[in-house]
Amino acid sequence: RPDIKNLKEEMEKQLPESTNSLLTDISRTAERADMRVYLIGGIVRDLFLERPNDDIDIVVEGNGIDFAEHLRTDYGGSVKMHETFGTASWIHPSGLYIDVTSARLEYYERPASLPDVELSTLSEDLYRRDFTINSMALCLNPEVFGDLVDPFNGQADLRSKTIKVLHNLSFIDDPTRILRAVRFETRFDFLMDKQTESLALNSMARMRDLSAHRIVEEMKRLFKDEDPPGTIKRLFKLTFWQQFGVDDGSAEQSYIHAGQLKMFYEIHKPPAGQKARWFNYFAIPFFTSKKMYLMSQFSLTKRNNKFLQDIRNLSDMEGVERIREPGEFHRFLKHYEDEAIIFMIAKENMENEDIITSYLKRRIDMPIFLTGEDLIREGMKPGPHFRGILLDLEVAVLNGEINSRDEAVEWLHENHMK
Numbered sequence: 001r002p003d004i005k006n007l008k009e010e011m012e013k014q015l016p017e018s019t020n021s022l023l024t025d026i027s028r029t030a031e032r033a034d035m036r037v038y039l040i041g042g043i044v045r046d047l048f049l050e051r052p053n054d055d056i057d058i059v060v061e062g063n064g065i066d067f068a069e070h071l072r073t074d075y076g077g078s079v080k081m082h083e084t085f086g087t088a089s090w091i092h093p094s095g096l097y098i099d100v101t102s103a104r105l106e107y108y109e110r111p112a113s114l115p116d117v118e119l120s121t122l123s124e125d126l127y128r129r130d131f132t133i134n135s136m137a138l139c140l141n142p143e144v145f146g147d148l149v150d151p152f153n154g155q156a157d158l159r160s161k162t163i164k165v166l167h168n169l170s171f172i173d174d175p176t177r178i179l180r181a182v183r184f185e186t187r188f189d190f191l192m193d194k195q196t197e198s199l200a201l202n203s204m205a206r207m208r209d210l211s212a213h214r215i216v217e218e219m220k221r222l223f224k225d226e227d228p229p230g231t232i233k234r235l236f237k238l239t240f241w242q243q244f245g246v247d248d249g250s251a252e253q254s255y256i257h258a259g260q261l262k263m264f265y266e267i268h269k270p271p272a273g274q275k276a277r278w279f280n281y282f283a284i285p286f287f288t289s290k291k292m293y294l295m296s297q298f299s300l301t302k303r304n305n306k307f308l309q310d311i312r313n314l315s316d317m318e319g320v321e322r323i324r325e326p327g328e329f330h331r332f333l334k335h336y337e338d339e340a341i342i343f344m345i346a347k348e349n350m351e352n353e354d355i356i357t358s359y360l361k362r363r364i365d366m367p368i369f370l371t372g373e374d375l376i377r378e379g380m381k382p383g384p385h386f387r388g389i390l391l392d393l394e395v396a397v398l399n400g401e402i403n404s405r406d407e408a409v410e411w412l413h414e415n416h417m418k
């Protein structure tokens with residue numbers, strides 16, 4: 001396929017009407033303000049890949065903050081400045097955020113390996129980006145609207161499904177790019193070229209210099225993509241897990257566990273929040289190499305910590321696989337987090353996983369028919385045995401044996417007050 005030089009048609013065809021009309025507005029302002037303005041980043045790449053993306057990122061040759069002000073004057077909305085970075089967001093009256101960056105940033109450090117050629121300011125901006133496929137821009141000024149700027153031939157790499165860094169120090173400059181590379185590999189079914197992969201391997205030890213917070217942010221994004229088991233496997237090959245004390249040999253078992261977890265989510269659609277799933281996948285290699293304690297460095301929330309504690313306790317629990325009624329699970333699992341339960345049953349591949357799922361679904365909105373106060377009102381003497389009675393009641397409710405307050409009171413008299 002010959003190189004595409006102008007993407008105006010593709011933009012009209014693929015982008016939502018609202019995005020196109022916004023880009024036309026931006027184009028008009030660029031002309032009035034006499035500034036060179038470009039659309040940049042993921043949206044350009046996704047136009048080639050024919051994948052939906054309406055995330056508008058703008059680069060201006062000149063002052064981005066000024067340009068955002070121009071947009072506000074022309075079309076309303078407001079401007080949020082991030083002066084230290086020389087960037088601004090124009091908040092469109094519809095509430096949409098549009099990031100505007102300045103390409104000419106005198107105080108911005110030049111990348112260490114920038115070659116001695118004169119680059120235009122736009123190319124300099126592009127050169128600071130991660131991969132060739134993400135370093136393409138489209139002109140938005142009216143006379144050149146849709147013209148492609150592709151100094152690193154990202155178009156060819158898109159065609160050959162290749163992730164390629166722009167220079168040899170890229171991963172040293174920013175090791176999170178390795179994780180981004182893996183994300184794009186799995187998402188698009190691409191591969192790093194040989195050079196990029198060997199740079200990734202050589203820079204992997206740098207991963208340990210990153211804050212837990214940055215790693216966690218990338219993990220959240222990585223494990224939201226299509227193929228968590230594949231991602232885990234790939235990260236073993238690139239020695240990511242090994243940097244954090246996970247054993248080489250646990251790759252295969254981690255892959256299997258992740259596959260079972262993924263299948264569990266797909267088949268049973270458990271109620272637990274989608275948001276927490278990444279942590280489950282992230283934990284697998286640590287669990288498999290029996291080094292869950294190493295996870296604590298990444299448990300940034302109370303919930304993560306509870307999950308780790310739960311996993312530790314659940315590993316020692318016996319008898320769960322014999323349970324046949326949702327309510328009976330409650331006796332074992334009442335105090336455990338959904339995600340920890342799912343983590344363990346997916347690993348065990350248990351026969352009764354259907355029943356566990358229905359337990360998880362029912363316990364979310366389990367009605368409370370009686371409290372300790374009610375028991376006293378019914379004439380019982382308060383004491384530690386209340387706890388057992390109320391648990392029995394919950395079990396019966398979860399099993400569908402009790403469906404109203406009246407039935408609960410009747411059950412109480414029948415079973416505990418004779």
Ligand code: ATP
Pocket residue numbers: 041042043055128129130131134135174176177180
């Ligand atoms: P997604 O669809 O996941 O949002 P994206 O490519 O739009 O993918 P973003 O994280 O939103 O990814 O980043 C937008 C652009 O900013 C990228 O296309 C890339 O050019 C640049 N970028 C983001 N992170 C980095 C980084 N760590 N190093 C260099 N460039 C980056």
